[in-house]
Amino acid sequence: MALIDRIKFEGSPNEIVWKYPSDEISTAGQLVVDENQEAIFFKEGKALDTFGPGTHTLKTGNIPILEALVNLPFGGKTPFTAEVYYVNKAIFAMKWGTNTPIPLEDPKYKIVLNIRAFGDYKFRIKDSRSFLLNVVKGGNRTTNESIDEFLKPNIVRGIGDFISEVILNNNTSVVEINKFRDESSTAGRVKLAPEFEKYGIDLTEFNVSSVNFDQNDPNYQRIQKIITDKFEIDMLGDKYQQKKMFDIGQAAAENEGQGGGAMGAGMGMGMGMNIGQMMGNMMNQGGGQGGAAPAANDPATRIAKLKGLLDQGLINAEEFEAKKKEILSSL
Numbered sequence: 593m594a595l596i597d598r599i600k601f602e603g604s605p606n607e608i609v610w611k612y613p614s615d616e617i618s619t620a621g622q623l624v625v626d627e628n629q630e631a632i633f634f635k636e637g638k639a640l641d642t643f644g645p646g647t648h649t650l651k652t653g654n655i656p657i658l659e660a661l662v663n664l665p666f667g668g669k670t671p672f673t674a675e676v677y678y679v680n681k682a683i684f685a686m687k688w689g690t691n692t693p694i695p696l697e698d699p700k701y702k703i704v705l706n707i708r709a710f711g712d713y714k715f716r717i718k719d720s721r722s723f724l725l726n727v728v729k730g731g732n733r734t735t736n737e738s739i740d741e742f743l744k745p746n747i748v749r750g751i752g753d754f755i756s757e758v759i760l761n762n763n764t765s766v767v768e769i770n771k772f773r774d775e776s777s778t779a780g781r782v783k784l785a786p787e788f789e790k791y792g793i794d795l796t797e798f799n800v801s802s803v804n805f806d807q808n809d810p811n812y813q814r815i816q817k818i819i820t821d822k823f824e825i826d827m828l829g830d831k832y833q834q835k836k837m838f839d840i841g842q843a844a845a846e847n848e849g850q851g852g853g854a855m856g857a858g859m860g861m862g863m864g865m866n867i868g869q870m871m872g873n874m875m876n877q878g879g880g881q882g883g884a885a886p887a888a889n890d891p892a893t894r895i896a897k898l899k900g901l902l903d904q905g906l907i908n909a910e911e912f913e914a915k916k917k918e919i920l921s922s923l
Contacts (some may be wrong), residue, residue: 597622611734623676773801816837
């Protein structure tokens, strides 16, 4: 086989590693390395001399490790065998996502939810020797897609850890994690960068674009109900208990004929009377108290208060219209 006088990268742009097809090389030949590339000589499975960008004339002076291994004579054009690997050191952008849901306990509500997360990341080869020896291993992984397949399990394993960390730091719930995407992205990079570095890879950027939940998951629905009830309590304040009493009264009344007829009806009537008394008191404030401001009995004021009860859910639209009609008929 003819000796190779000029060695040059001839792979495709998406190849992170490209092996020169011939191992018949000679001193005095040229090695061409492009920008964002590194070339490494291998002999008997060992990584030897490394070359950065430029055109290099191979001679005993610049391949000292290889020279010592094969005992090259000084000067002249001497053949030798070695493998040449090109490593692409450009930055590659990839997407990541969980193929299957990941169980994660919500630290706030102590309920386990299944989450799925998605995002993107960028990486480049930092240590070519480490990368070739720990990842490529004989040339099985050479393209950005194959390296991506190798890295994704590391990402998936770390998702639960860094998302839990963000949730705890912000004293929040899993279902609110999308409010903290920037913080999750930073935490993800801090968590995963050391893992990537083990393989000679620099994780230059890591982003979490979304964390998704199964809307039909009973545990997810439980948490949503807890959040909704809390919001309702905060909004209604003291009136929340009044509303709950009214709801219980309605439910008891509707239960008539379903195993609790008379009792249900009685409870419903009792609750209804309580609400009626509440309405009466609000509509007739000051009626039995001498010295009350006349404005309290003003029809417009009474209707406004009545509308407040409707807005708070303490009465329904039919009750509102009936009472409004009663107020207006007294004019």
